Amino acid sequence: MKLLKKIATNNFVLKIRNTINFKRVPVFLNEENNNQSISDAFPWRTDNGFKTKFKFTDILKLLFSEEGSELEIKFFDHKYNEIKSIILKNFNLTDSLIITKDFLSYEGYGVFFVFHRKDKNLNISSSINNRCYIGFSISNDVYSYAHGNTFVLGKSINSKIDKTKKNFVHKSFLVNQKYFIQNNFLDSEKIELFFANPLSKKINIAINNNCSFALNPYNSKIISIFENTHLIKIRSDCTFLRPYVFNYRGSFIDFHHS
C-alpha cells in the first residue's frame, strides 16, 4: 500500500492525473514538509502610489510557545530578481510591515516570501503555513486586505539549515487547468489581476481566450482588464493558480483574492 501511495503521488504520475483530471491533486503537502515554514508568494506593489502592508502573526510563539523566533522576509521584483532581504526580530504577537518604494528603493511590483525560524531544531511534526494578510493602499487611503492564498516555498524552521523546498503546487502537461473567478465584474471600471507563478518551472496562462502569456519561475505579472468584463476565465498548466484582484471604482480599490 505504501508503495502504491508513493507511486500515485510521484510527481510524474501527479502530472498525468492532473492533466486527465483523474483524482486531481492540485496541492501536495506531506510529512516530508514537517519542520518547515511554508510561505505564499505574497504580492507587493509600490507603483502608481501604492503602499503595501503585511500583517503577520508570531505563529511559533502563539501555537508552540516558542519565544525569540525570527522572521526572514525576502523581496523579489516581477522577474524574480532579489531586491531586499530582512530578518525581523523582537516583534509583537501580531505585527505589521509597511512596504513602500523608499523601503525597497524600488518602484514596481513583485512577490515576497516569509519564513518563520529559530536557531535550533524544534522537532515539530507539522509545517507552519504563513497565510497572513496583505493589504494595499493607494494615495494613503484605507488598506484593503486579503489573506495568503497558496503554498509556494518552504524553508526549515531551523535557521542553520538553508534548504528550500518548492513545487507544492503542480503542473499539468496541457494548458487545461481552468479557474473561473466567481465574481461579476460588470460594474467595475478597471480590474487588475496579479499573477504570481508558484512553481520553479515556466507556466502558460490564457485569460478569456484573448490574452495569453508565459510566466517564468516565481515571476509575477499584472494584467489590466477594462470595463464591461462580465466573466474572467483563466486557463493554465498550473494546477492551483488564483490571481489576486484589484478592482477599481472611482478613487478607491477593492483588493481580494479570486
Next chain:
Amino acid sequence: MNFFFSLKTKSFKSRICIAKFTNFGKICKKIKLYSVKVDNENGEYFWNLRIAEANQDEFFFTVENKSIQDNQFYFLAKDDEILNFNKILLKKGISKFTDTVPDYRSNSRLYLTNGPFSSYQADYPDRMIGAQGSVVSSIGSLLSDENQINKIIFVNIFEKPIIDEFEFYIIDYEKEKILHKGNIFTNSINEIDVNPSWIKPSNFLFTKNYIGIPVYVSSNGYNISCEHTHPMTEYVFGNQKFIAVKIFKEKINEIVKKNSYK
C-alpha cells in the same frame, strides 16, 4: 455544500454575487438560489425556505441590499436536491454542486452609503453548521486604530433553527485579562463595535460554545476594508494541527475562567 451570507447590518449595506458555475467552469443552468432564515410560527421555530429574491443572468445571481433580509443565508440547489431540505434541521449536503476544491465562494460586498465598497470571496461550509466550539481570532490583524470605524461582523449558521445567545470576549492574551464581554446570537449576522483601545497586537476575539466566521471591517468614513480571519488551524499542517490550536484555546479559556468582567 457551502452556504453564503451577506454583510448587511445596521451600519452597512451589502450585496452578494453568487456564480452559477464552479471555479473550474462547470455551469449549471438549472441551479436555483434559495434563502433560509429562522422563523417562528405559534412559538415553533423552523427554517423558512424561499427562492431567493435575486437578479440573475446567464452566469450569476445577484442579491441587492434591498432584497436582503436580516439574518438570511443562501445556498444553491437543483429542483431534485431541494427535496432534501428539512425545516427542523438544516442538513449538510443538500446539494453537491458547491462541493468543490478550491471552495465555491460568493463575492460578498459591503459598502458605505456613499459608494466605496470592499468585498471578499465568502463561503460558510456546511461542515461548520453542526459544530459547536470556540473561535479565537486576532483583533490586531485586520483593524486599524487610525480609522474611525472598526467592527467585527460575526456570522454564525447553526443547524437547529434557534436564536441562541452566546458569549464573546475580547482578551488581552499577554496580560491575561478580559477587556470586554458581550453576547451575540446563533443563526445571525452579528455586529460587534470595536473600541480602538482593543486594537493591540496581543488582543483576541474569543467566542464560547459556538463557532462562526469573524469578518473585520475598518473604515475612515470615505473608504472601507473587510476581510475574514483564518481559523488558527490554517497556520499548521500535519499531526499537530489540532493539538496546537487546542492548547492555545485552552489557555484563552483559562484566562476567561480566572477573570471576571470589569
